[in-house]
Structures are given as structure tokens and as C-alpha cells.
Amino acid sequence: MARWIGGKCRPISLRTPYPWRPRTFRSNAALEAIATAAEEKVRTVALYNYPSFSGAISALFAHLYHSRLNLPCLILPSSSVEPLRVEDFCVEGEGLDTCYLLDFIGPKGFASKLSQQAMCEVIAFDHRKPALTQIDCCGDPRVTFNVNLAKSSSAAVYEYFSNKLVSMMFPDVGAANLLNSEDQVRLEKVLKYIEDADLRRWSLPEIKAFTIGLSEWRSKLNCITNPYMYEQLLGISSSDLIAKGNLDISSRQIAANKFLDKTFKVRLGRGLYGECL
Structure with missing residues (x-):
């Protein structure tokens, strides 16, 4: 690119030292x-919606189920910004038995393609209305979509793995x-609050404070970068989140009040056009 500098046409480089x-x-x-x-021949995979809290706590339930039965399972976060691809799981000569999609179903055709190319059963959970338009009715019996607009994904996943554990229990497991x-x-109380927010009901007491308290968890919901995610989620409490949310609300209100105390009147046109703050 050239630019006129001092009456002369000089080349200008657009390259920067830090691409x-x-x-x-x-x-x-x-x-x-x-x-x-x-x-390692791990044939079960669970992908959860990241950075969705509903997705992360669904991953916790998948982790607990497979841990209780000593079944290997690879659990990974999947972001819609740059999601994991079907090809990532299609290792030559290898396949999967089951792939769970927790709190998302992927773009249209994703589940069917994954089932066909990875030769596995795909079980997806979602609660969002747009998910209904992404369901690919291909008739593949190995693909199951659990989309319930009246129940959050995390609650559905919790019920699914709880019931599955009952059906799979052996006498020596407990x-x-x-x-x-x-x-x-x-x-279960946390799940009720999550569902109230996920479904936009906003009916539970202190739900606003709960969602604000939950916001600080966004940076902790990647099980790869945070190896303690499951332990942290297992210890979460709705009362603690509400207390944290109320503290944030209070601190913001105090900051706003300090700012409002500094207001002053401005006379428009020397008062001919009124006054404003």
C-alpha cells in the first residue's frame, strides 16, 4: 500500500510485529x-456446553455416574465458538459406543453424522426452543434427542443418570x-434455581442474586483447565451463591450512590431552557 507523504508517494507496510x-x-x-x-480404548464420550453452568453441572452428573460404576468416560467442554468436530472422534479403525451431548445438540446434522462416522449411539439433551429447528429427523435409531422446553437440561441429565444408575447397579456397588x-x-435446590433461570421463569426468591452469584463461575467451568471442577461443583450451594449475589448488588448500589452524590445542576441557556442534572 502507498501513501502520499511530503509530496511523494511512499510505500507503507501494513505488517505489525505482533500478527x-x-x-x-x-x-x-x-x-x-x-x-x-x-x-486407551475409551469408548464413551460426553461433551458439555461451555461455558454454560447447566452444561457443566450436567458433566458433573455424567462424571459421577461413570465413576460409581468404574466405567471410563472422556468428558470435554464444547464451545459453539469453535466446537469440536465429528472428525476429531473418528480415529481410523476405532469407534465409540456412546456419545452424550449435554445441554446442546450441535448444529443440524451433527448428531447424525457423529453417529454414522463414529459408529456410536448419540444421546443429546437441550431445553432451548431453537434446538427444535436443529433436530435432524434422519430416522437413525442410534440418535436420541431429549429436548424438553419445560425442563432444564441439567435437571433432565440428573434424572437420566440417576435412573440409569438404578438400572445398572450391582449388589456390591451399594x-x-x-x-x-x-x-x-x-x-437439587441448585438445580431448581438453574431451571428457573434457564427457562426464564424468574419466580424463585432471590433468583436475581443467584444468577449474579453464579456469574463468577464462568472461568471455572472448563474441566481441562480446571481439574477441580467436579469437586467444586459438588460443593456448590444456592444460599452461598445468593449471598454472593446480594453482596455484589449491594456493592454496586453503594458505588452508584457515591456517583449520584456528585451530581450537579446545569442551567441550559442561562436558565432560559430549564435545568438538568
Whole structure:
């Protein structure tokens, strides 16, 4: 490119010393995890919507189910910005048994293509209305879409793996529960709040504070970069989130009040056109 400088046409370089690179969500760590799982013959995969809290807590229930039965399962976050591709799971000579899509169903045709190329059963969960338009009615019996507009994905996944655990239990495993009694009461209350927000009902008390308190979790919902995600989610409490949300609301209100205390009147046209703050 040329530009006129000092009456002369001089070339101008558009190159910068730090070339721009697009941010990627399909990380090398995820691809390496897929390759390692293929080598270790892990034939069950669960992909969860990232950075959705409903997706992350669904991943927790998938993790608990497979851990209780000592079944290997690769769980990975999947972002709509740059999602994992069907080709990532199609290792030559290898296939999958089951792939769960938690809190998303992927673009139209994704589940069917994954089922065909990875030779596996695909079970997807979603609660959003746009998901209905993305369902590919291909008639593949190995693909199941669980889209319920009246129930959040996390609640549906919790019920699914709880019921599946009951049906798969063996005498030496113990009680057929994903959660112990203390965790169950606490997390089921969290699920009710998540559903209230996911379905835009906003009917539960302190739901606004809950969602604000939940916002700080966004950076913790990647199980690859945060290896403690499951333990952290297992200890989550709606009362703690509400308290955190109310604290944030209060601090914002105090900051706003300080700003409002500094207001002053401005006379428009020396007062001929009135006054404003």
C-alpha cells in the first residue's frame, strides 16, 4: 500500500510485529485428550456446553455416574465458538459406543453424522426452543434427542443418570444414588434455581442474586483447565451463591450512590431552557 507523504508517494507496510491470531476454543489439550482416550480404548464420550453452568453441572452428573460404576468416560467442554468436530472422534479403525451431548445438540446434522462416522449411539439433551429447528429427523435409531422446553437440561441429565444408575447397579456397588443425602438436598435446590433461570421463569426468591452469584463461575467451568471442577461443583450451594449475589448488588448500589452524590445542576441557556442534572 502507498501513501502520499511530503509530496511523494511512499510505500507503507501494513505488517505489525505482533500478527493477530484468532482465539481458539478447540484446544490442543482437548485434541490430545481425545487421542489418548482412543489409545486407551475409551469408548464413551460426553461433551458439555461451555461455558454454560447447566452444561457443566450436567458433566458433573455424567462424571459421577461413570465413576460409581468404574466405567471410563472422556468428558470435554464444547464451545459453539469453535466446537469440536465429528472428525476429531473418528480415529481410523476405532469407534465409540456412546456419545452424550449435554445441554446442546450441535448444529443440524451433527448428531447424525457423529453417529454414522463414529459408529456410536448419540444421546443429546437441550431445553432451548431453537434446538427444535436443529433436530435432524434422519430416522437413525442410534440418535436420541431429549429436548424438553419445560425442563432444564441439567435437571433432565440428573434424572437420566440417576435412573440409569438404578438400572445398572450391582449388589456390591451399594446404594443406587448419584449423590449422598446431604449433597442431594443441596444440589437439587441448585438445580431448581438453574431451571428457573434457564427457562426464564424468574419466580424463585432471590433468583436475581443467584444468577449474579453464579456469574463468577464462568472461568471455572472448563474441566481441562480446571481439574477441580467436579469437586467444586459438588460443593456448590444456592444460599452461598445468593449471598454472593446480594453482596455484589449491594456493592454496586453503594458505588452508584457515591456517583449520584456528585451530581450537579446545569442551567441550559442561562436558565432560559430549564435545568438538568
